[in-house]
Amino acid sequence: MAELMEMPRNDEGIGTAVALLKQRFAERLETGQSIRDQHGHTTTWIETQPPDAVVFVESTEEVQEVVRICADHRVPIIPFGTGTSLEGHVNAPAGGISVDFSRMDKILAVHPEDMDVVIQPGVTREALNTYLRDTGLFFPVDPGANASLGGMAATRASGTNAVRYGTMKDNVLALKAVLPSGEIVKTGNRARKSSAGYDLTRLIVGSEGTLGLITELTLKLQGIPEAISAATCSFATVEDACNAVIMTIQMGLPVARIELLDALSVKGVNAYSKLDLPEQPLLLLEFHGSENSVKEQAQTFGDIAEDFGSQGFAFTTKPEDRNRLWQARHDAYWASLALRPGAKGISTDCCVPVSRLAECVTAAQAKADELGLIAPVVGHVGDGNFHTLPLIMMDDAEEVARARAFVSWLNDLAISMDGTCTGEHGIGQGKAKYLMGELGEGALTMMAAVKRGVDPFNIFNPGKILLSDV
Missing domain, CATH: 3.30.70.2740 (Alpha-Beta Plaits)
Structure with missing residues (x-):
């Protein structure tokens, strides 16, 4: 079986780089076992592979310094946001330096009239939306975890709102990144569209830290809806629930969220979040718009669901009820573990x-x-x-x-089925072996050519996405 495109461990280079970074960053360079394990941690089954050191950066210029030192000594660099990824993205299979972006958490500029914001990559989605609340705007991409927006861009995250507002690739207007050479690349401006050359923004969005370390993001914002309603609807079978979803989408109903929980997930959620939902397949929905439009959307969905044998359809506009339902959905992972x-x-x-x-x-x-x-x-x-x-x-x-x-x-x-092995988790280590079957040799050869052209020494997040035989 093909192996991930990795690099051999460079003990001499790692030792030299750690010593130089310690001189430069002092207490912001840590080598303790517990913090190294935390920065190689994965919340799924993939074995933890910790880095040799963790450096906490605070500016683009500091990221450049780290990259230049590591590049000089052929030392791997692994970017770290909040550690919520699920496919081994933050593991360090050849050791190296974890670059922690949590202190790059400034909101640099909000442009309400243009509905965009410029941020550093360590800003989390919850922190951004709390900051934006008084502007009447919000950032819609919601993967559930309170992930950093730099990490969300790097893994091309999406989540519950994607059906209406799109994924990270649809909501990043431009970015700045430090390349493996130590150079800074700016991929665009704040204009809503551009046909100026290669789409470098979307090349880096989803590249999982293998091509560039994101140090600044310009994101699209949306207006907070005038009215929001949430609905729950139970079905006898998962097939009935899915068929109701298919009909809803085909009819063009502009749902903001439409989530499925099977009976087992509902059982876990009820126990974990103290709810009393019927323990059978469930759709959890949200509608955005004017007061009249959200009522109409809910009623239309109710009619669709009835055609597929729906049971117990109900909706609410009370924020406290909506928030309780969506918090339970976001806690479904932990609820399932408790089963x-x-x-x-x-x-x-x-x-x-x-x-x-x-x-x-x-x-x-x-x-x-x-x-x-x-x-x-x-x-x-x-x-x-x-x-x-x-x-x-x-x-x-x-x-x-x-x-x-x-x-x-x-x-x-x-x-x-003409689908994908990953809708939003990304590739990392866990999904790499499925890419050839999904995209074919030509696509992977092109990816490998881009990787080698940008990162000839394979120091940026090695061992992720690409296999060694492409």
Whole structure:
């Protein structure tokens, strides 16, 4: 099997770079085991591979200094936001330096009249929206975790609002990044569209720190809706729920959020978040607009859902009720873990054309049952994206093998349906072996050529995305 495109460990270079960075950054360069483990930590099954040191940067110029020192000594650099990624993105397979962006957390400029904002990469989505509240604007991309916006851009994150507002690739107007050479690249200005040369913004968005370290982002904002309503709707089967989603999207109903929880996920959410939802497949929705339009949208969805045997449809405009429901949805990962105490969650996602959604989700449930796996399902199903979370006892080698086989099977199934092995988790280490089947040799050869052209010594987040045989 092909291996990830890695570099051999360079102990001499790492030692020299750590010493030089310690001279420059003093107490902001840390080498303690616990903080190194934290910066190699992953919330899924992939083994932690810690860096040799962590440096806390505070400006673009400091990022340049770190890059130049590491480049001189051929030392890997791994960017770190908040550590919420799920595919081993922050691991350091060849050691090296973790660059922690948490102190680059300034909001540099808000332009309400243009509905955009300029920020440093360490700003989290919750901090940004708290800051923007009085402007009547908000940033819509919501992956659930309070991730840093630099990390969200690097992994091309999306989440619950993507069906209406798009993903990070749709909401980053421009960025600044430090390249492996130590040079700074600016990919655009604040204009809403441009045909000026290669689209470097979207080349770096989703590149997972393998091409550049993002030090500034210009993001699109949206107006806070006049009215918001949330709705819950239960169904007898996941297939019925998915078919209601398909019809909703095909009819052009402008839902802001439409989330699926299977019966197992609802059971976990009820216990964890103290709710009393019916323990059967559930759609959780949100509608944005004027007071009249959100009522009309909810009523229209209710009519659609009724055609698929909906049960217990209800909606609310009370902020406290909405917030409670969405907080429960965002806590679904932890709620699912509580279904099997002591288990590790192997979180994986895929995305298919909406017309294939019901088929793919029901096949995934059947396969998990066949393999004897407890695997709750949740999904941002308005755009065909869903997640499964096999709950595995990691000391049971046979069970781990079954879970790995399930994840591989599901990725292959999604690709066979003209979908993708990852709707929003990114590639990192965990999904790299599926890229060839999804995109083909030509695409991977081109990616590898870009990587070698920008980063000839492979020091930026090595061992992620690309395999060694391309």
